[in-house]
Amino acid sequence: MRERLRTAPSRVPRRIRDAVGLVITTIRFYSQDHCGVYAAAIAYYAIFSLVPLSLVVLAVLGAVADQQEVVDFVFDQVPLEESPSVRADVENIVRRARQVTVASVSFGVLGLLWSASGMFAAVRRGLDATAHRREGRAFWRGKLIDFALIPALGILILLSLGLTAAINVAIERTGNLGVVDIDTSPAVRAAGLALTAAVSFLLFFLLYRLVPSVRPTTREALAGAILATLLFEVAKNLVAIFLGAAAFSRDAAVYAGVSSALAFLFWMFVNASILLLGSEFGRALAHRNSEDAPAGTPPGAGA
Numbered sequence: 001m002r003e004r005l006r007t008a009p010s011r012v013p014r015r016i017r018d019a020v021g022l023v024i025t026t027i028r029f030y031s032q033d034h035c036g037v038y039a040a041a042i043a044y045y046a047i048f049s050l051v052p053l054s055l056v057v058l059a060v061l062g063a064v065a066d067q068q069e070v071v072d073f074v075f076d077q078v079p080l081e082e083s084p085s086v087r088a089d090v091e092n093i094v095r096r097a098r099q100v101t102v103a104s105v106s107f108g109v110l111g112l113l114w115s116a117s118g119m120f121a122a123v124r125r126g127l128d129a130t131a132h133r134r135e136g137r138a139f140w141r142g143k144l145i146d147f148a149l150i151p152a153l154g155i156l157i158l159l160s161l162g163l164t165a166a167i168n169v170a171i172e173r174t175g176n177l178g179v180v181d182i183d184t185s186p187a188v189r190a191a192g193l194a195l196t197a198a199v200s201f202l203l204f205f206l207l208y209r210l211v212p213s214v215r216p217t218t219r220e221a222l223a224g225a226i227l228a229t230l231l232f233e234v235a236k237n238l239v240a241i242f243l244g245a246a247a248f249s250r251d252a253a254v255y256a257g258v259s260s261a262l263a264f265l266f267w268m269f270v271n272a273s274i275l276l277l278g279s280e281f282g283r284a285l286a287h288r289n290s291e292d293a294p295a296g297t298p299p300g301a302g303a
Contacts, residue, residue: 022281030276033276035276035277038126038129041125044265045122046119046264046265048118070094071090071094127275131279193233197233208225216279216282231274231277
């Protein structure tokens with residue numbers, strides 16, 4: 001019996017053993033690098049950037065995109081309850097954002113530069129921690145990267161909205177012409193989901209490849225971005241279910257307006273954890289490859 005137990009792992013297919021070992025190593029790295037603490041810091045700064053970010057993003061999107069497209073984008077990115085009352089609230093917020101003044105947008109930009117730079121600085125420190133590089137870059141270089149990430153994120157959001165709108169128009173016109181029998185509603189929904197996932201993947205990849213002081217290989221960044229995108233898309237649905245069942249979202253008399261802040265804080269903590277977990281996955285993959293490589297082979301060779 002003891003002999004069977006001792007030899008049982010060797011009878012498991014190697015691919016399964018490697019996959020399980022990779023998951024265990026990723027979780028171990030995540031714990032050793034205190035990624036939960038960095039994820040909490042990112043969520044903390046994100047809550048302060050919510051108001052100025054909403055002012056700027058909704059004002060810009062409202063000027064270049066249709067109101068319904070902006071509302072749909074909000075529901076695609078944030079795990080909100082798909083109810084008429086919630087949708088009406090979001091539509092009202094978007095409608096008001098299109099009527100903002102120059103002064104309010106200027107205030108939003110200044111607030112966004114302060115709060116978002118703090119959030120991206122926390123992201124940078126967290127990614128440096130996953131690479132075991134805590135001293136980082138010079139202060140001014142780090143701040144330049146933090147400020148550069150703000151418009152980069154906005155460009156990706158605008159790109160996602162623009163491509164989604166273009167594909168929606170193409171699908172609807174193709175269906176109206178009768179050239180191809182297309183059920184436009186599921187097709188448009190699938191196109192929107194695919195583009196959202198593609199933008200998420202691109203964002204994760206750029207963060208992994210450009211932000212850390214010690215840049216990972218392209219292969220590590222791609223592996224981490226793929227895992228983070230999959231987890232992000234799954235988490236959006238799971239978190240929506242959790243928030244719908246949570247006490248702070250059901251008992252409005254007790255939690256009042258705090259419920260929205262708690263929901264946003266929790267959602268950002270989940271996102272930050274996924275971001276750091278993807279980075280640790282890429283490092284775990286490189287660690288496994290370095291162990292499997294023959295003696296004298298440099299780490300990352302062939303990546």
